Amino acid sequence: MPRLKPLKSACLASSALALLTAALPAHAAPAGYDKIDNIVVIYAENRSFDNLYGGFPGANGLANASADEVTQLDRDGKPLSELPPSWGGLTAKGVTPAVTEAQSAHLANAVFAIDDAKGFNQGLNVITRDLWHRFYQEQMQINGGKNDKFVAWADSGGLVMGHYDGSSLPMWKVAQKYVLADNFFQGAFGGSFINHFALVCACTPFYPDADKSPVKDMIASVEPDGVTLKVADNSPVSALAGGPKFVKDGAISPDFYAVNTMQPPYQPSNNKPAEGGDPAFADPKAATTLPPQHDITIGDLLSLKGISWAWYAGAWQTALDGKNATPVPNFQFHHQPFNYFAAYAPGTPARAEHLKDGGLEGAAFIKDIDDGKLPAVTFYKPQGNLNEHGGYADVSSGDQHLADVIAHLEKSPQWAHMLVVVTYDENGGFWDHVAPPKADRWGPGNRIPAIIVSPFAKMGTVDHSQYDTTSILRFVTTRYDLPVLQGLVARDNALRANSLPVMGDLTAALDLTH
Known part of the structure; x- marks a missing residue:
C-alpha cells in the first residue's frame, strides 16, 4: 500500500485532489452495479474465521484443517509437546470465576473449544484476556504460510488455538440466511x-x-528480512517457558511507517492536548501521537465525485465530551481512522459533514437507518464494549448488537437497494488454518469472518472467492466509477507476481441480474 505525494495544506481542496487523482486509473461500473444505492460497512473487532465460524456448514472450517496446519511448532522449529499455559490466565482481569494460568496448562498441541462444557466452559459472554495482534508478530506466526508458529510468537500461550461454537450467535443465523465469505482476509x-x-x-x-x-x-x-523482530538475548528459548522478548518491538518500522497503534493527532485521542495548546489537538510532542496524514482516502474520492458518505463512530460525541469510560462505552480512539487525516481536522467542513456520532449503543446510527437517511456509503464502528475485542469486550454482546443493526437495516426505507458488509478488522491474535495469499509487504493478513447481507445476496450460500478488507473499497470504487487507489493496484500487482488471483470485489456473493 504505497503513499501518494502528500498535500501540504490541512484541507484537501478539490482542485488539488483532482490533480492528485488524475493519474489514477478509473473503473467504469459494469451492468448491475447501479442496483446498489447504499453500501453499509460494519466493522467489528479481533476474531479469526476459525475462532467463530470454524464449524459453519459448507465453509472451509476446522474439519478441513490438516494435522500439519494444526500442530504448532516451538521457536526452534520442532513440534511442541503440549500447548503452553495462557500466560496470566485465560480470562480477562476481573472476570469471575477466573481461569488461572495454572488451570490453562497442559492442553494437547491442537485446537480446543474455549466454551466446551467439559473444558474451560467459558461461554461467548465471558471476556478472555487480550492476545498480541501486532504487525511483525503476525508475520512470524504465519511463518511463510504454514500458520504453525502462532503459539511460539504469542504473549498469550495456548489461548491462540482457542475457538468457540458460534452456532448460537445471532449473526450465525444472519450468515445462514445471506452469504458467509470463508476466504476473506484482513487487509494488513x-x-x-x-x-x-x-x-x-x-x-x-x-x-x-x-x-x-x-x-x-x-x-x-x-x-534484514524485514519481517522478523530481533529476539532479545534473555528471551525464553521455548514457548513452554514464557512469552518471547524482543530487542525493540516498536510501533514504527525502520523506514518510518506506523505499523502498530499510534494515537490520533486530533481529539478525541488518548493523548491529551499540549499544555496551553489547542484543546482540539493531541499533544504533538507525545511519543505516540501520529502526525496528521495526507494520503488520499476513499472518502476524498467519493466527495470529489459528489457521492454522500459518512463514518458513524459509536460513542463519538461521548468521547468528544470527555465522558468516555471503561467498561462502558469504552470508545477506542484509534478506531476512527479519518481522525488521523489533515483533511478532517477539527474545524474543517469535511469533518463536520462526514465524521458522525453513532450514539451510545449505536442509537444515532440506528435512527438514521430507520429514517432512511443513510448516505450512499456508510461505515459504522460500534463502541468498545460492543465490538467483540478480547480483553475488554465479550463476543455475545457485540454479536447481538450487530444482529440488531441488521434487523433495522432490513426494515429501512433504503433496504431494497442496499449492500451490507459485516466483517472484523483483524484476527485479534487467534489462529486460523488458512494461509493468507502472499501479496505485498503490508498484507493481506489472517482470515477473518465476513458476511454479505443484501436483497441481492445469493441467499443461503458460502462464498469461497478470495477477498480481503480492500475488496470493500473495490466494490465502492467500481460502483461509483472512482479513481482506483494506488494501494489496490499495488496489492493486485503483487498477487499477480506471485501467480495468484487478484482480490475480488464482493460481487461473486451477489446476483445483480434480477
Missing part, C-alpha cells in the same frame, strides 16, 4: 490501527523523520 498484517487504514485508503500511515522525533525510541529492531 497486525492490529486494528493499520487495518482501519487499509479499510479507508489501502495505505499505511507514515511518520516523517521518525528518527529525529519524539517517536525515535519506538522504531522496531527488525532482521
Whole structure:
C-alpha cells in the first residue's frame, strides 16, 4: 500500500485532489452495479474465521484443517509437546470465576473449544484476556504460510488455538440466511490501527523523520528480512517457558511507517492536548501521537465525485465530551481512522459533514437507518464494549448488537437497494488454518469472518472467492466509477507476481441480474 505525494495544506481542496487523482486509473461500473444505492460497512473487532465460524456448514472450517496446519511448532522449529499455559490466565482481569494460568496448562498441541462444557466452559459472554495482534508478530506466526508458529510468537500461550461454537450467535443465523465469505482476509498484517487504514485508503500511515522525533525510541529492531523482530538475548528459548522478548518491538518500522497503534493527532485521542495548546489537538510532542496524514482516502474520492458518505463512530460525541469510560462505552480512539487525516481536522467542513456520532449503543446510527437517511456509503464502528475485542469486550454482546443493526437495516426505507458488509478488522491474535495469499509487504493478513447481507445476496450460500478488507473499497470504487487507489493496484500487482488471483470485489456473493 504505497503513499501518494502528500498535500501540504490541512484541507484537501478539490482542485488539488483532482490533480492528485488524475493519474489514477478509473473503473467504469459494469451492468448491475447501479442496483446498489447504499453500501453499509460494519466493522467489528479481533476474531479469526476459525475462532467463530470454524464449524459453519459448507465453509472451509476446522474439519478441513490438516494435522500439519494444526500442530504448532516451538521457536526452534520442532513440534511442541503440549500447548503452553495462557500466560496470566485465560480470562480477562476481573472476570469471575477466573481461569488461572495454572488451570490453562497442559492442553494437547491442537485446537480446543474455549466454551466446551467439559473444558474451560467459558461461554461467548465471558471476556478472555487480550492476545498480541501486532504487525511483525503476525508475520512470524504465519511463518511463510504454514500458520504453525502462532503459539511460539504469542504473549498469550495456548489461548491462540482457542475457538468457540458460534452456532448460537445471532449473526450465525444472519450468515445462514445471506452469504458467509470463508476466504476473506484482513487487509494488513497486525492490529486494528493499520487495518482501519487499509479499510479507508489501502495505505499505511507514515511518520516523517521518525528518527529525529519524539517517536525515535519506538522504531522496531527488525532482521534484514524485514519481517522478523530481533529476539532479545534473555528471551525464553521455548514457548513452554514464557512469552518471547524482543530487542525493540516498536510501533514504527525502520523506514518510518506506523505499523502498530499510534494515537490520533486530533481529539478525541488518548493523548491529551499540549499544555496551553489547542484543546482540539493531541499533544504533538507525545511519543505516540501520529502526525496528521495526507494520503488520499476513499472518502476524498467519493466527495470529489459528489457521492454522500459518512463514518458513524459509536460513542463519538461521548468521547468528544470527555465522558468516555471503561467498561462502558469504552470508545477506542484509534478506531476512527479519518481522525488521523489533515483533511478532517477539527474545524474543517469535511469533518463536520462526514465524521458522525453513532450514539451510545449505536442509537444515532440506528435512527438514521430507520429514517432512511443513510448516505450512499456508510461505515459504522460500534463502541468498545460492543465490538467483540478480547480483553475488554465479550463476543455475545457485540454479536447481538450487530444482529440488531441488521434487523433495522432490513426494515429501512433504503433496504431494497442496499449492500451490507459485516466483517472484523483483524484476527485479534487467534489462529486460523488458512494461509493468507502472499501479496505485498503490508498484507493481506489472517482470515477473518465476513458476511454479505443484501436483497441481492445469493441467499443461503458460502462464498469461497478470495477477498480481503480492500475488496470493500473495490466494490465502492467500481460502483461509483472512482479513481482506483494506488494501494489496490499495488496489492493486485503483487498477487499477480506471485501467480495468484487478484482480490475480488464482493460481487461473486451477489446476483445483480434480477
